[in-house]
Amino acid sequence: MSLCILAGGKMMMLAASVFTLSWTHSVQKTEWREAWAVTPAGMQLTEAAVKGSGAGMEPGEDAVLKAGWWVWAPTLPPQPSIRLAASGLTPSAWRLCHAGGCLDLGVEAGDAAVLSRCEEP
16 A cells, blocks of 8 residues: 655655654644554554643543553544645644655645545556
8 A cells, every 4th residue: 555645736655554643733732643554445543642631632532641642542434535734823744754754744834735545556
């Protein structure tokens, strides 16, 4: 499986079947991190973690505290895509990391990106 990223009118394909997304919450200024897998059924959220809690960022019911992070496995069904939009209110971009490295998405307010499974020819 490969990850396709549509951003700035350009399509990029990454040879990655797992990746993490992280960002800083706009109100609480606390880091949030999610682990995703690219599957035949779509984009599967496998783990979420938040460094603290607060308005709009409550840890999941089964969350456990690990090294200062509340970590849990969400029960979200596979998604056809992940849509990211930069509001300009968060102090950081979306950080996407995979085995080959990291890249920032949504650096400027109004930047948008769509993450999805690449369709095989």
